[in-house]
Amino acid sequence: MFGKIIWTTDFSENAEASLAYAEEIASRFDADLILVHVLLDIPLFYSSFLGDSSAYLEALEKAREEASGELESIARNLRNKGIAARIMLLEGSPYSEIISFAENQGADLIVMSTRGPKGLERIIIGSTAEKVVRNAPCPVLTVHEKPALPLKIANILLLTDLSEPSKKAFPPALELAGAFGAKITLLHIMETSVPLGKEDEKALSDALLRVMDGLLADTVGEEFRRSIEKVIVKGADAAGGIARFCEENPVDLIVMATHGRSGLRKTLLGSVAEKVLRSLEVPVLTVKVRL
Template sequence: MFQRILLPTDGSEASSIAAEAAVSLADQFDAELHVIHVLEHDETSTDNVDSPTRYGEEAVQAAVELATSSGVEATRAVIEKRKSIHQEILTYTDEHSIDCIVMGTRGRSGLNRLLLGSVAEQTLRESPVPVMTVHEETVIDPDIGSILVPTDGSECAHTAVDHAGELARSVDATLHVIYVVETGQVINGNRVRKLREALEEIGEKALDLALDQVQSSTYLPTETSIVNGPPYIEIVRYAEEHDVDCIVMGTHGRKGIRRFLLGSVTERVIRRADVPVISVK
């Protein structure tokens, strides 16, 4: 499924966790690992031992050594920035046929680095390939045994379910598919009850569609569930309660409907989940 994985790094705690995730993923799929550091224009000096250039090289070296110790083949590169950092990441992705990017969501405090939210968000929005994100408190399981994918029946959710199903089959994992009914959209009363029932009926249809989708070829262990509450909270809670190792989410939902597949909710899940989140579109 993954043949070439890209790890942008700056040596921060978040990127160190990302390195663990990238190495584990590469090891599971016997994939090549590409480790890069993007230099700012003011980071090209190598006049002293504490220079940013040297720091970047050391960050890359640390990730490469981690890969080597796990028997993962790694390619390294320190790139001088000629355009925005996320564009450099995406250019490298295109030129080297990368099929997954793994990156942290925060970088070194006070520095405008690639692991800060703005660059991570831009990468997520524009990347043509799946992006796995982690943060400082993410727990990396070396073997993915269970995967969660939320759905709302939209085209974007269809893509996420397809990717999650393929991933689950590749690593022999159990797939969990959930639909979230957002209770905050309604108030008390009989009309509310009817609306909730209607939303749950839509959810059942969305889950049936997802189940048919992932079971269209060979059998895949799959669990489905409808949950009620704020979407990002329920997604994270479900992942915690069911010991999920990875969450797969779409970055857009149905137009005109404030659903959990919209960027704001995906972003909240990325920041709050204690497992890696793979975003697809």
């Protein structure tokens, strides 16, 4: 499934956090790994205000050479480890260039870091990462902090709101679980603040578990299905319930679809997906559902 992977970098320390994931996934799937940097150049119109345009063009060419050199250094190191790595230097708006390149290449996965100081909610609204997650033609893995090495993905948390579109996230979760030998927990947050009696709550939970079984039966083989733990957690809001589950249980990766439960197209703004991306330290693989 992950035959062609794009890793994006701006050469910052934050960007390095996601490289280990791109490298490990590429290695386990024997995938091509494309290292991408987008050079945010100054349009020639603006350069006319700088006086000597030749000086600007020289600076731009120098920036190209330096960026290509840094990319090639990373690629060389990956090739020495047996990974088919190549580089691509793009110019323009980072978000639009990454999306266009992924579409043209038929990429199966984009791996990128998000920004923000540890311990604070990451404001990704309007950022490159948030725009890529919203519009990418393939799954996007966002990483917040550099992992301990060797990289371990032993516990995958697969989220569902029990809708049919949420099944879109199941195949990549299964692929990664198989490659890493990871356990999958399928989690649904039962969003309600209405107090229920024990019998009513159990009856509702049992009914929801049957729905989860039905979703799995459509996409997962019986043997693998038996190994997936199904969990229902009651909470006033989904994002808070997910955060609590991650605090109380080992989670190495979250996999989720981005869509609206009503079946209507819904942006990430204010959605569960955006809140999860903002607030949790755990890497998140988002799969866009086209409705």
